[in-house]
Amino acid sequence: MTGDPLHVPAGEAEVVRLFALDLPEDQAERLADQPxxxxxxxPLAELTGVPFLDRAHVEVFPVSDLRGVGLAGYLVDGLGIDxxxxxxxxxxxxxxxxxxxxxxxxxxxxxDVTLAPKMGLRWLGTYHMAQADPAGQMxxxxxxxxxxxxxxxxxxxxxxxxxPRVAMLLILLAAGVLVLLLAFLFxxxxx
Numbered sequence: 001m002t003g004d005p006l007h008v009p010a011g012e013a014e015v016v017r018l019f020a021l022d023l024p025e026d027q028a029e030r031l032a033d034q035p036x037x038x039x040x041x042x043p044l045a046e047l048t049g050v051p052f053l054d055r056a057h058v059e060v061f062p063v064s065d066l067r068g069v070g071l072a073g074y075l076v077d078g079l080g081i082d083x084x085x086x087x088x089x090x091x092x093x094x095x096x097x098x099x100x101x102x103x104x105x106x107x108x109x110x111x112d113v114t115l116a117p118k119m120g121l122r123w124l125g126t127y128h129m130a131q132a133d134p135a136g137q138m139x140x141x142x143x144x145x146x147x148x149x150x151x152x153x154x155x156x157x158x159x160x161x162x163x164p165r166v167a168m169l170l171i172l173l174a175a176g177v178l179v180l181l182l183a184f185l186f187x188x189x190x191x
Contacts, residue, residue, distance in 0.1 A: 005126035010112040012105040014129035016079060017115065019048075020122040021060070021099035028099040031060075044101070049116030050108065057107035064101050068171050070094050075127060078171055082130040089125055096124070 006017070021028045031043050044060070045053040066074050071093040075081040078101075086093070101121065117123055 003156075004114065005045050006115040006117070006123065008105065008111075008113050008115070010109075011110055013107045015126060016075075016081070016129070017103045017126050018075070018093075018124040019101040019103070020096055020116065020124055021101050021120065022122050023099070023120045025062075028060075028062075047117060047118050047121045048101075048103070050113050052109055052111075053103070053107050054109055055107075059102040060099060063096050068176065071096055071100065073172070079127075080129045081127040085127055088174040091105070093124065100124075 006077050008015075008017075021031070023031065031047070040051060044058065045051065063071055069077070069189070072086050072090045074087050075093070076083045103115075115123075
């Protein structure tokens with residue numbers, strides 16, 4: 001891996017790049033939903049300084065969606081980032097407000113690119129999933145490989161990670177409620 005945290009080597013896997021979207025809420029919301037048009041990159045791709053983003057591997061959401069979990073908690077529990085990697089930035093991450101952009105490795109279509117964020121997009125960190133090796137590359141297993149597409153895929157604008165994020169939040173909230181319930185039950189039985 002190069003020393004540049006905004007460089008995405010070809011074939012990179014299991015790495016996420018985290019950004020704050022420093023725009024007014026209405027602009028951030030519109031930007032999150034705008035697809036590419038007339039052969040031009042999507043506005044979010046332009047803001048990151050890359051020609052293409054696969055929206056299926058991009059998350060854009062307000063930090064307020066993570067109430068009770070927090071941004072650092074979402075990175076660790078929701079995305080599988082090693083807690084030791086997040087810990088040095090925890091205070092800053094928890095202080096973030098507004099919209100967050102998470103770009104997964106696959107958002108770049110497997111190409112070699114270097115992000116050049118424009119004003120309004122602030123880099124917060126590059127994190128590796130806990131199961132990834134230090135270089136961020138997963139070993140390739142022939143039985144797990146997908147066949148290469150026969151024609152280039154067009155950039156579409158599917159929902160920006162809402163279902164998986166909501167499901168993860170519900171699971172985390174349910175686990176938290178269960179822990180509190182158990183603590184209450186065991187705490188009241190000792191009294």
